[in-house]
Structures are given as C-alpha cells and as structure tokens.
Amino acid sequence: MPVMEPDLDRATLKAWARVVDEGPFSSLCWGERIAFDNPEALTLLGALAALTDRVRLVTTVVIPQLHDPVLLAKQLATGDVLSGGRLTVGLGVGGRHEDYRSVGADPATQTMRQMGDRVAVMKRVWAGEKVTDATLPVGPPPVQAGGPQLLVGTMGPKTVRSAAVWADGLAGTTLDLDVTKQDELFDVARDAWRAQGRGAPHLATSFWFAIGDGDDPREQVHRHLLRYMNWIPAEIVDAMAPGTGWAGTPDELRAVLEKFAAIGTDEIHLIPTSSDLDQVRRVAEVVEEFEQP
Template sequence: MTRRPEISLYLRTFSDEDIDSRAMLETAQAMDAVGVDRVVVSDHLVLGENLEAYANPAIGGTAGGRQPTGPDGNWLEPLVFLTAVAATTTRIRLGTAILLAALRRPAVLAKQLATMDVLSGGRVDLGVGVGWQREEYEAVGLRFEDRGRLLDHTLEVCQALWTQRRARYSSPELSFDGIHQMPKPVQPGGIPIWVSGTVNKRVARRLSTFGTRWIPWGPAITHLDEAVAAMKQAIADVGGDPSHLEVQGTAVLEKQHDGSLDIEASLAPVPKLLAAGATDIRFAGSPPGDPAQLAQLVDGFRKIASDPV
C-alpha cells in the first residue's frame, strides 16, 4: 500500500523581536482546522556568539546557511510549546525539526515525550539531530566532539523506557535495571523518530536503528533524488532495510508582493520532490494566519499528491 504524502508546516517559534505566542498558537489551530498533517518547530537551548559556524558543514552546519537570529534572539522551548499546541488542537501531528535531544537527560526526555504523546492522543513525532553549535554542548557540560554518540545514547534510553515494562539498559554512559516509567507513549513501539543528517554511514546506521524516517541536510536537500538513492544504499550497507524509508522534502512558502501567500509558486516544487521519493513535504517560511489561504495550500497539495507522479 502506497503511503499518502503528507504536508507539514514549520512554525517560527523564534524571533529577534518580542514573540507573539498567542498568534503562533492561533496559527497552529488554523493549520489543524484546515487539515495540515504536521506542525514542526526548531530548537536552541542557548546561543553563543560564533553564529558564523552555522555555515560550516565540517561541524554540522550547511554551506551558505545563516543563523536566523542573533545571539539574543528569542527561542521558545519546543516541547513546552508543542504541549500548548496539543492542548488547543485535535488532529495535527506535533513535530520537532530538529530537537537537540542529546542536550537533555535521556530519562527526563523520555518522560516528557511520553506525557506529550498521552496528552495529545498519540500525535508526537520526534525529529532529532546533532546540531552545529559547540556552545550549546558546553553550556550543559557535554563534549561537542561526542555529540553523535550522545544522541544515540539518548535515543537508546528513550526507546528502552518507552517499550520495556521493566526497563534494562547498559552502556558506557549509563546502566540501570528494573526501572519502571509509566505511562508509555500511546503510539505502538514508542514515538516515531525522524533523523536529520547528510548521507553518511553514521546517519544510515542511526536510521536503521531508530526508524527509517529521514530529514535530509546539506546538499541532500537540493539534490534529493540522488540523495534518496544514496541513503537507501547506505542503509542497506549497514545491514538495515531501506524499503520503507520516509523522507522529508523541503519547500518554501512563497509570498506575493502584497504579502499574501503565492499558492502556485509555493506548490511548484512539490511534484519533483514527490518523484524524488519525498513522503512528507515540509514548508519553511512564515505560514499565513488566514485559514482560507491555508486551506487553499492544503487543497492544492492534496490534488498534486493524488495525481500519479
């Protein structure tokens, strides 16, 4: 059975100016009402002053990229914000893209996410990545150089606590036995995990271990057709099964001169992204608060997604 392509919208929960949290929640409610599949938000616990590092692919940034705020930008904590969204919506899925999961203590993060899943009726998606900013790891007492292993460790603990009634876990970082954490997530097998990264063996192994849901990063975003084929091969090379790989495709909400949403221009990349293997089209940019414009976007997307590619 072919999986129905989904439409997700990023909600900007950050700003160099004061944040209008009420407007953000109202926009999320409008997304919910018109049938957007998923709202996703990003994450920074702290910001250092070396923001140029965002453009350095060698440490996890993206070439030519620019950090969207200065060091004193306001960033809402994503899990707290999405809990508020869960309380004021009924069907839209709640995603992070991405959460710097390794910066949180694993057992606490597992409890927070399980609670969100219960409160939302099983609507949580966890998108994770290692990030690019050394200062965030230093601020919580962790080594930036260990960020990949720290992420894997965090996800290992979460999955143990989500799926085992009497949890046991052992690693160089942490060991426990006979640990009970309830309630479990509503979703069978725990909360779905989306892994961000470029095409490489470490990311392929993470996908094969924690669920084949991929958020492409770097060159993979703009060369998605080649990247999907390469990632499927990389997953197979590490012993995983790439046959059900879910893939984020990235598009942008384009605006007209009067500031309204340009539906046609926004949807123009969608056929190519779907043909490349994307299963979830995530639109970056500021979503309109006007429910009518949101409804037109969703209806246009559904029409494209229902046509043979």
C-alpha cells in the same frame, strides 16, 4: 510553527496551531535551540498537544545530547500521551556549540554515536524496562507501542547510513531546493534501510519559505536568515540569501511540491520566515489544490 521569529506570544502561537490543525496539512513542526529567544521545545510540545486534535506533532529537531536521556524519554512519552499518539520525534546533533555550552553539555558529544547511545536508552524506557535503580520503570508508557516514530535530522549520506539502525525515516533539510541532490540522499536512505532488513523509510525534507508576489518574499527570507544565522557574519548571509530557501508565488510553490512529489518525498516541512498568519493560510490554499485528484 514560526518559533524562530521575534515577539511571539500566546495568541500568535495558538492561532498558528489552530490554523494548521484545521487545514490540509499532515504535520505541525518546530525545532529546538537553547541560546536563542525561541520557545522551549518540550514545553511547547505539551501546549501544542492540547491545542490540536488532528495533525501529527513533529520535533524538527530535538538534540538528545542537550538532555538527560531518561528524562527526555519521559517528556516525549508524556507528549505522546497528551497528543493521543500523534507525536513524531525528529532527532539531530545540532549545529551550535553555544547550545551545548548553555546547558552544560559537552560539545564533544555532538556525534551520531553519542546520539544513537541516547536513543537506545530512550527506547528501553519506552519498552517499559527498568533503566534506573527505582521501584517502578520510568513512565508513562507512550501511546504508540515502542515509542514515537523517530526521524533523523540530517543532510549527509554518512549520517543517514548510521541512523538506519534506529530511525524510522529522515527529517532532512535542503538549503537550495536541489531536487536531484535530495533524490540521491533518499536513495541512500532506501538502500540503508533495506540493508538493515527494514521497511521503507519515511522521507521528509524541509526548507525556509516565504509566499507572496514581487520582491517581498525574498526580502522576508533574507531578514529571517540574518536574524536566525546570527553566528555567521552578515556579509556571508547576504551572499547566500538569494539562493537559500524558497520564495515566490502560489503557482511557483505548487510547481516545487510537484517536483518533490515526483522523487517520492513523503512530506515537506515548510519553515516559516514570518509569524504573519496569512503566510500559512496562503500555503494552505496551495496544498488543498495540490491534494485534489
């Protein structure tokens, strides 16, 4: 979803949800920010559950430390019910202290340990345990037994290893689309999950994208980064923009997908840099061709 783009309205969000749901995609994803003019992530979850019927709904990512864990568990379980069990929850510690301060959360809790503690509470809620002094457990029970699939939003090996206890896989990000580095991180995850006696992790990564011809796609990514990375001096964003995210033609996107498929990537979450619906339609054409035997 183009949730970090300006001037979003009901019609735009509805159109994107419908096109993704009717297309060849596996998931519909969106992230959480507080001190930004994006839609609130959990409200949007309810809307997207109603607007779609097929794709999985993936939060990439929600930050547990910005929420009460019991209430967050209830909200996510409700989203799982409304979507008919199609929810996957990507969780991360976030990258902006201003988001923590905006809701009165302590930036000192921006740690994997603090996130893991909150995940433990949510899993108890989803298991039907009484975690509060109340007559009944907190519900509703999620459609998916034990709760939604959990992915850890990360780019680093240490984070991957610490999340192997509770996560079902990765919701990673690659800034420069370095396939070798991504493969190394996937190997860390495979080893960490194996060490915990668990099955193979779900391996997902993401990157910003702009599809088109000539210089327009790269300029589109650049504009998006300047807006989204508003905490970084513009001259630094200008310097990093030429090598951040992906910009190119349909054929070039197909080649990128092939490279990530070759290292065992289960899923790629493409992050929009425009709310123009033509962007997702052009990607859909590439994905349809890519998935044909």
